[in-house]
Amino acid sequence: MGIFSPGFVGRRRDANPLLPPGQYEVSNFPVLSAGPTPKINLDDWAFSIRAGNGDLKAWNWQTLMAQPIEQFTVDLHCVTRWSQFGMGWRGVSLDVLLDGVDTSTTPYAMAGCYGGYTTNVRMSDLLGGKAWVAFEFDGKPLAPEHGGPARLLIPHLYLWKSAKWLNSLTLMDHHELGFWEMYGYNDIGDPWKEERYS
Amino acid sequence: MVDWHMARVAEIHEETATARSLRLKIDEWPGQLSGQHLDIRVTAPDGYQASREYSIASGASTDGDALVEVSVEELPDGELSPYLVRGVEVGDMLEVRGPVGGYFVWRPEQPEPVQLIAGGSGVVPLMSMLRTHAAAGHPTPMRLLYSVRAPQFVFYMDEFMQLAEQSNDSVMLDYAYTREAPEGWARSVGRLTRDEVIKLTLPPEQNPITYICGPNSFVENIAMWMVDLGHPAERVRTERFGGA
Numbered sequence: 001m002g003i004f005s006p007g008f009v010g011r012r013r014d015a016n017p018l019l020p021p022g023q024y025e026v027s028n029f030p031v032l033s034a035g036p037t038p039k040i041n042l043d044d045w046a047f048s049i050r051a052g053n054g055d056l057k058a059w060n061w062q063t064l065m066a067q068p069i070e071q072f073t074v075d076l077h078c079v080t081r082w083s084q085f086g087m088g089w090r091g092v093s094l095d096v097l098l099d100g101v102d103t104s105t106t107p108y109a110m111a112g113c114y115g116g117y118t119t120n121v122r123m124s125d126l127l128g129g130k131a132w133v134a135f136e137f138d139g140k141p142l143a144p145e146h147g148g149p150a151r152l153l154i155p156h157l158y159l160w161k162s163a164k165w166l167n168s169l170t171l172m173d174h175h176e177l178g179f180w181e182m183y184g185y186n187d188i189g190d191p192w193k194e195e196r197y198s
Numbered sequence: 199m200v201d202w203h204m205a206r207v208a209e210i211h212e213e214t215a216t217a218r219s220l221r222l223k224i225d226e227w228p229g230q231l232s233g234q235h236l237d238i239r240v241t242a243p244d245g246y247q248a249s250r251e252y253s254i255a256s257g258a259s260t261d262g263d264a265l266v267e268v269s270v271e272e273l274p275d276g277e278l279s280p281y282l283v284r285g286v287e288v289g290d291m292l293e294v295r296g297p298v299g300g301y302f303v304w305r306p307e308q309p310e311p312v313q314l315i316a317g318g319s320g321v322v323p324l325m326s327m328l329r330t331h332a333a334a335g336h337p338t339p340m341r342l343l344y345s346v347r348a349p350q351f352v353f354y355m356d357e358f359m360q361l362a363e364q365s366n367d368s369v370m371l372d373y374a375y376t377r378e379a380p381e382g383w384a385r386s387v388g389r390l391t392r393d394e395v396i397k398l399t400l401p402p403e404q405n406p407i408t409y410i411c412g413p414n415s416f417v418e419n420i421a422m423w424m425v426d427l428g429h430p431a432e433r434v435r436t437e438r439f440g441g442a
Contacts, residue, residue: 003204003293007285008240010248011277022249024277031414032438034301036421036431080251115431145418183300197298 020191052106074155077191091134106171114165119178158189205294221265229260233303236296253322257329271319311339317412348378402428
């Protein structure tokens with residue numbers, strides 16, 4: 001690093017150990033989506049997981065709500081540099097939804113969404129209490145612009161991996177790139193390693 | 199892509215009452231597509247760094263020596279924007295990384311008509327598209343609907359006029375002032391309504407592709423109306439400016 005800007009002071013927002021490198025804290029919840037917000041009726045909503053052997057597990061809104069629901073508080077980090085701390089959510093853990101699914105031959109997964117968005121994640125980022133299908137934020141049903149009725153939530157990765165308007169998860173034995181990953185964003189997206197771009 | 203490049207501020211143009219255009223000479227720059235953005239990083243004397251994303255206003259280019267323009271609006275709670283709008287001087291060095299993005303992009307080989315809709319500083323990447331369209335002498339209709347608070351906040355006022363005049367009627371401009379309009383302006387001030395959006399945008403029958411950029415609430419509303427009016431959702435691309 002050889003250049004300095006004498007007139008620049010900055011906010012020193014990086015003193016907070018909870019902030020990944022290059023991030024700054026916000027108290028609002030900005031929206032970033034590549035297209036219009038889909039409007040999805042709960043009656044029409046469905047979510048399915050396709051396993052490596054082709055088996056399909058599927059839920060509608062009622063059967064999802066019948067799963068064990070967790071309440072959890074997490075920090076979220078967007079690749080556009082905002083981070084928000086202590087966000088309260090409710091959702092169903094992917095550990096629950098993947099229970100009984102053989103994932104031994106499928107180290108990769110692709111999330112698919114209403115509206116056509118996709119993002120690729122590693123199986124290891126979905127299991128072990130690290131990911132949820134989330135449908136409530138801040139005590140209220142998740143607003144459509146934030147991905148409602150339900151979104152994938154993987155707090156330990158940049159937020160584009162937490163696909164909004166989730167409707168499928170395809171387990172794969174091979175690696176593929178999702179929507180933003182094809183446009184130059186990082187394959188894994190770990191904020192603590194500042195993996196923004198490919 | 200992931201590397202930071204040295205960039206020298208070659209020219210500064212006061213764009214509006216609160217915004218500035220910086221033209222950067224970037225070392226080993228690969229050029230950009232229309233609609234892409236770049237990261238700017240600034241380092242304080244004690245080593246503290248901050249970086250933010252800024253849309254590129256220059257047209258598409260493969261010339262690494264061409265100046266790259268970013269137009270920065272000062273945000274009240276901004277960390278970098280006050281420095282870029284009021285602190286930086288010609289000759290100063292910054293660091294730049296990019297270009298980034300590939301979906302909110304217009305390429306001249308796209309044949310269909312184009313509807314651009316901007317809210318405030320969201321006009322910046324759309325200017326890139328208009329400049330690319332002009333440089334290619336592109337025949338396809340490109341229509342801009344630009345919602346802005348008041349005349350003193352309009353970006354690129356003169357250049358827009360020129361682009362429209364020299365476009366053989368392919369470029370159309372419509373301004374909607376939300377708080378204060380020029381003397382004698384026919385439209386009353388206020389936010390765009392659904393009916394106005396119907397009147398001032400290319401109809402779905404022409405199969406346009408639409409690019410909407412601006413603050414989230416603006417983009418959310420307009421994108422919803424466009425889909426209601428019959429534009430397929432996959433032909434409506436959005437870029438929402440969020441954060442500070």
